[in-house]
Amino acid sequence: MATSVEAFITSLDNRIDGIIDACTMCGRCAEVCPTPAVLEIEETAPEALATGVIDILKGAPHDEDAEAWARACCGTGHCIDVCAEGINPRFMLTMARRRLNERADIKPRRDTGREMFQWMSRGVRMLSRLQMPTDVLARLNPPMKRATSEQKLEIIFYTGCNLLKTPHIGLLCLDVLDRLNVRYEVYGGPGNCCGVLQFRLGDTENAGRQAIKTVERFQETGAAEVLAWCPTCHIQFGEIAMPSMEPSKDPIFDMNMFPVYLHRHLDKLKVFMTTPVKKKVALFEFPGSLGVTEAVTSVLSAIPGIEVVDLGLKRAGYQLSALETMPEYRARTVIEIFQAAEEQGVDSVCSVFHADHRELVSHDKAWPFDIINYMDLIGESLGIVEEDIFKRLKTMQDVDAIVASSADTIAEHGMDLDEARDAVMTYILEEQHVPIDRAAQAKLS
């Protein structure tokens, strides 16, 4: 009998066969996609791009521009509801990348996946310990547990791996769930990974193994809904992993993005969001995490005193890290959003996702607005403040100052000082995609 992982891989392969059979290569998905223009391959006919992607899926010789398109797809999602054949082109391009990656030997890909996972896990462990004492860390990253039938939950709050690097955002989410009086538990951290790091390298076996394990943990709790914070996890589970799990593993829960849940419960939340926040704010948002921008805008607009400004910019991607394959475009995106926010005279630019927050806060002192996360505003309206320690540390821009500022937590967790310094350099100071200096930015825009 096929194992769960084998069944997962077979299902993905069957879904590819279904796409090959159904796709008419009309090119509608390529036509609405912003990525070919960013790559400057918009001259290639959309039909040719779509045909090239189907060729990749078949393992046939293919058009180079189609490969460039598939490799750069940043998940904008404009394509998702345009296909008359019911295909999700975002999934189709993900599978094309999988086929392209699978051409290289599995061993180095698997080794790279393992190294990336270890690198990411270390970053999460070090940054969360630098910022949180043990009792606070336990709230956001509780020890792994097995649920029992007495522990039926309404909700799982799923942090994904990296939210723990900016813990104040996660703590604010828990504060809100507490205020809504929901029975929930927190799952996340590298031990409950969605498998995306391995998947991106074409290590479908290990990616599937991780995703299946995490879904089984969710299932054991009996919770009816999993609230994902991270858009990458949400897409990985929602479009790739969960639709390919074997029938006996059919998820019995819905998985939705956290702000979409808040929007659904806005009437209840509004009762508590009573402290006026007199601010004009703009979102640092992307179209690809479907429904999230609309939900955040709606929730923030319900806070007395807040004006949410639409910067009116066209964007590609679902978060900044999705633009990794197009670094110049990524830098231009950040700069254009900041420039538009300055022109509109906003008080705050709000990150939506944690990974974007880590980049954006470094620019806080260079612009005339402050940079916060939208959860800071919801917290303020509820009368709750969680200090953005990551922002305090990152804006110091000095390894000694950061280590000194975290001396108490370093001592409490028994961290080695050299290791702490190395983590500050690697995961805080060197993780910088856009120069902070505005004169250097001007050359990029």
Ligand code: SF4
């Ligand atoms: S995936 Fe759909 S929209 Fe895209 S080329 Fe195929 S049939 Fe057309």
Ligand code: SF4
């Ligand atoms: S998800 Fe976006 S980038 Fe990818 S194909 Fe669709 S529109 Fe293009």
